[in-house]
Amino acid sequence: MAETIFSKIVDKSIPANIVFEDEYLLAFTDVNPQAPVHILIIPKKPIESLNLIEEDDSTLIGKMVLAAKRLACDFGISESGYRLVFNCNRDGGQTVFHLHCHLLGGRNFSWPPG
Numbered sequence: 001m002a003e004t005i006f007s008k009i010v011d012k013s014i015p016a017n018i019v020f021e022d023e024y025l026l027a028f029t030d031v032n033p034q035a036p037v038h039i040l041i042i043p044k045k046p047i048e049s050l051n052l053i054e055e056d057d058s059t060l061i062g063k064m065v066l067a068a069k070r071l072a073c074d075f076g077i078s079e080s081g082y083r084l085v086f087n088c089n090r091d092g093g094q095t096v097f098h099l100h101c102h103l104l105g106g107r108n109f110s111w112p113p114g
Contacts, residue, residue: 001046006098010044019074024060025067027103036106037075037082041067047099050088068103077105085113 001007008014010026019039020027030038041064047053053061065084072078082105087093 001048002097004046004096004098006040006042006096006100007046010042020067020071022063022067024063027067027071030102034102035104035109037072037077037104039068039071039075039103041071041101041103043099048097049094049099050086053099064101068101071103072105075105081105081109083109 005014009016009018009028016028018026018028020041024045025041025043027039027041030040043060043064045057045060047057068082068084069078072082082103085102085104086100087095087102
């Protein structure tokens, strides 16, 4: 996988406002937030997109969702509601090719998302 801005955040060669980190994941606030709470949750393991996850990655993906749930509680949006978004490839809106999940909350969302 090519080096990305997210891999540089994982190796701490560029700064980010990190709000959660463990052995497998890193979560940080988005520099261009689309909601009052906009956190990116990324695996430390480099995976380019959802299309490239393997059966062995199922625990990692579960950890990402559980981290999102925890962060939603920590940031006070679990009761009012939040959205999790995985974008896959260019037409799906993916701009950084390192798997990531957007945790968005703190405002009302409409459907369809656009």
